Amino acid sequence: MKCPDKELLSAFFDNEVPSPYREVLEDHIRTCDHCSSVIHKYAKMHEQLLDLQRNEIVPEVNKGVLEFCEKKLKTMPATPHFHITWPVLAAAAAFMLFIGIGLSVLLFTNRTNEIMVEVKPATTVSEYSLSEVVDYLSKQQNSRTIEIPGQLPIETSIQPTIVREADFNRSGK
């Protein structure tokens, strides 16, 4: 077996290599002088680092501090703190985005229909005929641009008459 890199040996030394790789490495280290010397070096440094604290006296737990903390804990409100976690926040954001896109699509579709009505080509009546114009207007709900060949521009004073005719015909039906 080819020697593993030192990074893997370092992880092996820290017991961070899972089975079955660990056993394979163990077998290799047992028979490889180079790898066993690396492990030996790590072990020696580990011992030296631990030696620094070997004779160290850790001060006893400070009872005064502990009592102070316990008192402070008792004065803290017992109600649990409402905490919004990231997954919940992300789910809410995704939901809002979904709703937003849905609404946008719906509004856009309606608007397109409106535009389509608006851009409908202007109707041209074949000849100058008031009854034909009135007939046409009576069939329509919305106002339309009417072009009458040879009679442009239409005098604004005529329009009220046309409208009144149309209203009259519509209400008569």
Added chain:
Amino acid sequence: MSVDSSQFNDLYSAMYVPLFRIVKRITGNEDAAEEIVQDTFIKVLDYWSKFETTDDARYWLIRVAQNAAINWAKRSSKEHKLYQRVYSEQHVGMDGPEQTHLKTETEQLVQNALQMLPEKFKRVLILKEYGELDYKEIGKVLGITEGNVKVRVFRAREALAKALEELGYEVS
């Protein structure tokens, strides 16, 4: 996490010694280590309700204590250098605040080599060796991935071996 004094007591008992050791290694000063650890335990209460598990509180404690220790060491080092400049004849051979109360020559050598490491290597190695944390836990404390911890621990070991050799100590 709800307010529960027994949970806090357990955390205090379990974390006091490892926290003291981590901070002591960084500061090299017993009094400072004790003070920093106690301050950190008092501070943790203000954040208690934000922790979801005791482990979250544990990682927070280590992170905050470690940062406080590094700040203390930097501050102390600056003061020490200033003091050394004024009274240099009284302080020959001392490199920083971490050099106090070392028992043997080898211990002093190892301590010096440890202090020579770049900050990110020193932090990870101290957490590994003195905090007794695994890669996953170190990652949580430092906010890095497990893979990153693995690489840093390895590089820290190599850097420590090199530093020891530079100081004239044969590791292998």
